[in-house]
Each structure stands twice: as structure tokens, then as C-alpha cells.
Amino acid sequence: MKVAIINFNSGNxxxxxxxxxxxKHEAFICNDSDDLKNSDKIILPGVGSFHQAINYLSxxxxxxxxxxxxxxxxxxxxxxCLGMQLFCKSSSENKFTKGLSFIDAEVLNFKDIGxxxxxxxxxxxxxxxxxxxxxxxxxxxxxxFYFIHNFAVKCNQQEQILATTNYNVDFVSIFKKKNIxxxxxxxxxxxxxxxxxxKNFLEI
Amino acid sequence: xxxARIIPTLLRKELGLVKGKNFKDxxxxxxxxxxxxxxxxRDVDEIILLDIENTIKSKPINMNFISGIAKELNVPFCYxxxxxxxxxxxxxxxxxxxxxxxxxxxxxxxxxxxxxxNYTGAQSIVISIDVKKIDKKYYCFSHCGSxxxxxxxFDFLQNLSSQKFGEIILCSIDKEGTxxxxxxxxxxxxxxxxxxxxxxxxxxxxxEDMFKALEFGASAVAAGTIFHFTELTPSGAKxxxxxxxxxxxxxxxxxx
Numbered sequence: 169m170k171v172a173i174i175n176f177n178s179g180n181x182x183x184x185x186x187x188x189x190x191x192k193h194e195a196f197i198c199n200d201s202d203d204l205k206n207s208d209k210i211i212l213p214g215v216g217s218f219h220q221a222i223n224y225l226s227x228x229x230x231x232x233x234x235x236x237x238x239x240x241x242x243x244x245x246x247x248x249c250l251g252m253q254l255f256c257k258s259s260s261e262n263k264f265t266k267g268l269s270f271i272d273a274e275v276l277n278f279k280d281i282g283x284x285x286x287x288x289x290x291x292x293x294x295x296x297x298x299x300x301x302x303x304x305x306x307x308x309x310x311x312x313f314y315f316i317h318n319f320a321v322k323c324n325q326q327e328q329i330l331a332t333t334n335y336n337v338d339f340v341s342i343f344k345k346k347n348i349x350x351x352x353x354x355x356x357x358x359x360x361x362x363x364x365x366x367k368n369f370l371e372i
Numbered sequence: 373x374x375x376a377r378i379i380p381t382l383l384r385k386e387l388g389l390v391k392g393k394n395f396k397d398x399x400x401x402x403x404x405x406x407x408x409x410x411x412x413x414r415d416v417d418e419i420i421l422l423d424i425e426n427t428i429k430s431k432p433i434n435m436n437f438i439s440g441i442a443k444e445l446n447v448p449f450c451y452x453x454x455x456x457x458x459x460x461x462x463x464x465x466x467x468x469x470x471x472x473x474x475x476x477x478x479x480x481x482x483x484x485x486x487x488x489x490n491y492t493g494a495q496s497i498v499i500s501i502d503v504k505k506i507d508k509k510y511y512c513f514s515h516c517g518s519x520x521x522x523x524x525x526f527d528f529l530q531n532l533s534s535q536k537f538g539e540i541i542l543c544s545i546d547k548e549g550t551x552x553x554x555x556x557x558x559x560x561x562x563x564x565x566x567x568x569x570x571x572x573x574x575x576x577x578x579x580e581d582m583f584k585a586l587e588f589g590a591s592a593v594a595a596g597t598i599f600h601f602t603e604l605t606p607s608g609a610k611x612x613x614x615x616x617x618x619x620x621x622x623x624x625x626x627x628x
Contacts, residue, residue: 180442180465180466180468180469180470182439182442182466182467182468183442183445183468183470186442186443186468187446215465215492215493215495215496216491216492216493217490217493250493285374286567286568286569286591287567287568288494288495288538288539288568288569289374290495290538290539290569290591291374291375291376291377291417291569291591291592292374292375292377292417292621293373293374293375294373312375312621312622314447314448315374316448316470316495316538317495318494318495334373335374354448354470356446357446357447357448357470358446358447359415359446359447360415360446360623362446363446
């Protein structure tokens with residue numbers, strides 16, 4: 169199996185690649201949207217700002233390529249952190265920005281959903297499973313994952329929420345719609361639980 | 373529920389890891405890689421590695437060294453030492469670090485924080501502040517505690533309010549390496565003053581010290597000497613803190 173990791177030109181793609189090669193699968197950093205076609209699975213990572221990321225994706229043809237591969241050909245995709253947020257309809261980060269709109273959800277600042285705790289939300293926090301899915305294979309409910317973010321996803325379709333996490337307020341930590349998975353935490357930095365989650369995604 | 377993090381801090385100088393007292397009298401601990409591998413195998417919450425030689429001698433940052441460490445780690449990796457510009461920061465993140473630590477460079481150009489965070493996002497930036505108490509007031513020091521910047525800590529925090537970053541490593545030079553407890557007053561004052569997570573650093577000598585630091589407002593505790601030179605370990609700290617009612621990450625349990 170070949171896994172494409174979309175290169176945003178921002179931050180650490182290295183650990184995602186490593187987490188896949190550790191599982192004995194092939195992964196490549198995808199700089200050109202044409203190369204996405206050659207992959208069996210796609211990972212949309214994300215460090216940086218929503219606005220910049222969307223601009224980058226559209227400028228380099230990734231938006232069209234993703235629409236074709238994800239929505240029509242139903243290639244499995246995993247969005248990590250900002251990557252998850254980009255699947256949503258919009259984000260209020262910096263200024264209102266439209267997302268890829270694969271998922272009926274909005275991205276909001278923690279403060280705007282009533283969080284009074286210190287921000288960013290940094291560190292290990294547990295998921296609360298809301299809906300069974302293969303992604304949880306061998307992952308017990310309430311397992312800890314590593315989070316680092318200021319913005320959180322609010323899903324409009326309850327059935328797309330696989331897990332939530334609490335940081336003063338509940339927010340969506342994993343969502344799924346058909347072949348599209350999004351996780352707010354960083355599985356590539358989440359030690360064993362993260363590695364199993366990536367393994368599960370690769371087996372889907 | 374968010375868990376309190378227990379973070380081993382590693383100081384690198386020349387070819388190995390070192391540890392001192394009050395930022396002086398450095399002792400060699402071990403080579404870097406074996407300890408990194410052990411901490412990863414023991415599934416620590418996070419690792420902070422500070423290359424103190426880069427800062428003092430203004431040496432170029434060794435990206436191969438950083439990527440070599442990143443290759444070994446499945447937990448978050450925070451790197452600091454000698455970062456003076458956006459290019460350094462970008463290359464370090466590309467080399468596989470998850471967060472970069474800024475300290476000495478801030479006193480010449482505070483805006484370096486926003487220059488980097490506009491590109492990487494605020495969460496990738498950790499601000500490290502080393503302070504010493506002089507006449508009952510806290511002053512900021514740079515270059516591994518060797519330069520007094522003559523700025524009051526709270527004035528400095530005020531200046532930081534225009535910058536976007538993720539968290540603060542707050543280190544008491546007076547306490548560092550002494551193992552007689554964190555400066556709890558310092559932790560309390562800063563954590564109630566500022567709305568980002570604080571990593572307490574400097575002075576841990578027992579698990580109880582860590583408990584107190586968390587009680588006084590720290591979101592995470594960093595420690596060096598206690599883990600290098602005593603039989604105490606991050607997982608021992610977690611067992612202790614758990615008994616005292618602190619939420620910690622209790623390693624992953626497979627379900628079969």
C-alpha cells in the first residue's frame with residue numbers, strides 16, 4: 169500500500185511518514201497534486217493557519233484533486249489536526265475562511281464555544297467514544313492522545329461524531345463520513361495509541 | 373480530562389548531555405541517543421532538549437542531530453538552543469521537532485515570535501524564561517543564565533502579550549539543579565498572570581515537589597537532575613501524582 173502525505177510546506181511531516189513506515193507501509197511526501205492519484209490512502213496533515221493552508225491547497229491544485237479522489241473515487245483520507253479542520257465548511261481562525269466542505273461542521277475558537285481554561289489546549293487528553301468504528305480496533309475507550317490546538321470542530325451531523333474530548337467544554341476529537349476521517353489530536357505523536365489508530369486507518 | 377505532563381529536560385553540550393546547578397558546574401550525564409531511546413521506550417509524555425552550547429557560542433544548529441533524535445521518538449519533541457531567526461525555526465520543524473523553544477533571541481527581537489508563529493502557528497512556539505530573584509523581584513536572564521537583561525519578569529510578560537505562542541517554560545535559576553523544590557511563588561504569580569500553559573522548571577527534588585508545582589498552577593513539570601542522578605523516574609512521578617489525585621496519562625493498555 170502507498171500512502172500520500174500532502175505537503176503543505178509547513179512543519180513536521182517527518183513524524184507522520186515515520187509512523188507509517190514503522191508499520192511497514194510505504195509513504196511519500198506529496199508535493200504535486202498529480203501524484204495523489206498514485207496513492208491508496210491519503211493523509212492531510214496540518215500545522216499552520218487555516219487560511220494559509222486552504223490558499224496553498226487551491227493554488228497547487230490539491231482542492232480539485234481531492235474533490236475527485238475523495239468525493240468521487242472515495243479514497244480513504246485521514247485529516248490530522250488542522251487537516252481535520254480543513255474538511256469542515258468554514259473556520260473563524262484569523263478571518264472567516266471557507267474550508268473544503270467535505271463535512272457539515274464549523275471550526276471555532278475554544279473561547280467562542282465557552283472554554284474558560286488556558287489556551288492552547290496542549291497535552292495528553294482522552295477520547296470518549298460515541299460510535300463504534302474500526303478505527304477504534306484495539307483502542308479502549310478513554311485512551312489518551314496528544315493534542316495541541318486553539319480551535320475546535322463543531323459537527324452539525326451527530327452521526328458523524330465518532331469521539332469527543334473534554335477541555336472545559338466537549339469538542340469533536342474524531343469524526344467520520346464514509347471514507348473521510350478527521351482526528352483533532354496528533355496520532356503520530358501519541359505513542360502506542362496513536363500508532364494503533366494509524367494502523368487501523370491503513371487497514372480500512 | 374487534560375493530563376498533567378511530566379517532562380524530562382535534557383541539556384546538551386558538546387557531544388553529550390550535561391547537568392549543572394544554578395546554571396553552573398556542569399557535569400556530564402551520558403550520550404544523547406541512549407537516553408532518548410530509553411525515554412521513548414518508557415513512553416514519557418514529552419521531551420525537551422536544549423542545546424546550551426549553540427546559545428553560548430552562537431554555533432549553527434545541527435539539523436542532522438535533530439532529525440536523528442526525531443527518528444527515535446514517538447512522543448512530542450521540543451527543541452531549543454541557538455534559534456535566532458525564522459529560517460532556523462522552519463528547518464528545525466522540518467527536521468522533525470514538534471515545537472521550538474525561544475529564549476535568548478527574544479531580548480534582541482521580541483517580534484521573532486510572531487514572525488515564526490505566523491508561519492507555523494502559535495502552538496509550535498514555546499517561550500523559555502530564566503529568572504533570578506534579586507531584592508525580592510524576578511529578573512530575566514539570557515544565554516543560559518549568564519546575561520542579566522535587567523528587565524523585570526512581569527514587564528517582560530507584558531511585552532509578550534502582543535506575541536502569539538503556545539506555552540512558557542518558566543525556570544528559576546536560583547532553584548535549578550538544587551533539588552530543593554520549584555519556586556512555587558514564581559509559578560503561582562506567573563500562572564495567574566498569564567493565560568497560556570506554564571511548564572515549571574528548576575528545582576524538582578521529589579515527587580511531592582512536582583505535586584506542589586501543579587497545585588500552584590503549572591500545567592506541566594519539567595525536571596532534569598532528579599531523573600539523571602537519582603532513582604526517581606517519570607513513571608514513578610506519575611504513580612505518586614495519581615495517588616494524590618492529579619490526572620496523569622497512565623500508559624496505554626492494549627485491548628485483546
